[in-house]
Amino acid sequence: MAETARHSEPRYGNRPTMKDVAARAGVGLKTVSRVVNGESGVTSDTERRVQEAIEALGFRRNDSARVLRKGRTASIGLVLEDLADPFYGPLNRAVEEVARAHGALLINGSSAEDPEREQELVLALCARRVDGLIVIPAGDDHRYLEPEIAAGVATVFVDRPAGKIDADVVRSDSFGGARDGVAHLIANGHRRIGFIGDQPRIHTAIERLRGYHAAMEDASLRVDESWVSLGTTAPDRVATAVTTLLDAPDPVTAIFSGNNRVTVTAVRTLAGRKRPTALVGFDDIELADLLGITVVSQDAAALGRTAAESLFRRLEGAGGAPDQKVLPTRLIARGSGEIPPHEG
Amino acid sequence: MAETARHSEPRYGNRPTMKDVAARAGVGLKTVSRVVNGESGVTSDTERRVQEAIEALGFRRNDSARVLRKGRTASIGLVLEDLADPFYGPLNRAVEEVARAHGALLINGSSAEDPEREQELVLALCARRVDGLIVIPAGDDHRYLEPEIAAGVATVFVDRPAGKIDADVVRSDSFGGARDGVAHLIANGHRRIGFIGDQPRIHTAIERLRGYHAAMEDASLRVDESWVSLGTTAPDRVATAVTTLLDAPDPVTAIFSGNNRVTVTAVRTLAGRKRPTALVGFDDIELADLLGITVVSQDAAALGRTAAESLFRRLEGAGGAPDQKVLPTRLIARGSGEIPPHEG
DNA sequence: TAGAGCCTGGACAACGTTGTCAGGGGAATG
């Protein structure tokens, strides 16, 4: 009593340790460890005694201590932009399944698109000594990760490449997808097409904008700079952007939206207007089939799965230069993208 | 060299430790600890030297060791049914925000509605010595948690109560919500109403079914047992159930669906039929406003927030008997629930 | 029956950190 009274905190509510189990079973400490870890070299009789003691005491191995000793935590970190965004649900789940298959737990958190918060979260995960990291970058400078990567933390970036460091990336073909989507509108007769996308700080936003410009250029179409609205994801701003595009003196006849959140608001806004306007959105949305929304779909689950598999390959020792995997997108025509242009 | 060669694994890729920092800064180990933890009692000159050494070596505190010593991990576990289910996104996010406000990390995983997998996951989290657990139960027997709870792992169940143990619960008013939803259909003239819900093993499914029966009884309406379909969430089964209900000789004129996944499939199936059929669903769905789907909405984010706050209150020492919080639901009329009955 | 070899079990150190405590040096005071 006196010897533990020195410590101020109660410590895990006084859980039994291997020492306690050993005492109760009348065996040595290491024998308990062997039983718990299923190692060989324990008589079945001894094993039974140990098991009984474990049962009786409600012992559960302390993985913190184990981790400290072994140097591997069997956990990986996932930093995404917003856990509540439906786009990341399947991605999250896919990563989890791969982690589970490798016996690892998943620690995750949202950066809320804030580079500072991303760094804070990533470093907290590194302090926990996660074996690996999957990061959907919010910031554009990841040099703060250099010491971590050097120290052996496997890192894979998803959706967007890392900033200012060379690392594995798994992403969708934003450029090609946007180009295809806009080309689809052009094929349906549109000549004046608006683009509403995310902040240009974000790599995917730039790529999609590039795709937009490429498609327009391929068709020798002029782009009026007033047609492009960037940094626009908040619902009110998207609504304003849509209205502005359509109420201009020489309005666009179609809109390409740069991500799922923009699409949702755009659909709502368009629904409130008299005349139907063509729309193609990047990212699929649940129930988009019923609403007839034409989208450029990216496979979020495949992104997560691919990234997690790359990560574990690295953890298993795969070397080689950082590689970049680009997954294809798929245009799904459902009606909104096939609406013909109306005369202004 | 010879003394470390005994160990087989490279150990965190040889990261610097406080000892290394101390040696480089020419100070004692404990002084480094003090600086890292921002404790008082260090000259600013000494602190600067230590900071420089930390910077130069790329030192990052090993939280595993810290956890072992301190007995608190500053992490909580969240076990939900499916990370990919859009219903859990906002819940997940809300829990994360509360955890973040308390300086804790979130470890999470999916039970996939499998009780065994739930237990496996929960116990893995306990082995990590998470400070607390938030569990959306898949199983109906949680006695396996008794030693953990006794050992001080704060536990809050969400969405459904724990099985065979007494613990804190935060859930929506499934009974009342379903009753209101069905009553709404009755108020719109329906007399024959179908119910499609989840497995009766799941508490919310039973409650919602009870609500359905209560509303029917309140209106003195007979319920034909063929109108009730349970254990039906897989898309093909839901589609079959809907079709069966509507193609019966004496068909129902309205359907109440027991959760978001059922609703989605039901909407799809109904969309493929000639005649519109009234529908009210439990759980809101993104874009349901545009589709005009009347729902009984529960606030997933509030569930998560409330649960996490209860958890941290317990962690901060709040005692008292386990309590049950029931959050209200809200009927949102959008059209599908106001379709009048058609004559069979 | 004695020796060799194998199998089981336990003592011990180490993982990297933090709590405790004691010592040393400087400033303030008589």
Place this chain on the structure above:
DNA sequence: CATTCCCCTGACAACGTTGTCCAGGCTCTA
């Protein structure tokens, strides 16, 4: 100038586990 006190610093043990190594007992063989 001596003494007291306080502040800063560092040595040390402990957290609970696992890797290493050694001892003792057993079996098997010559």
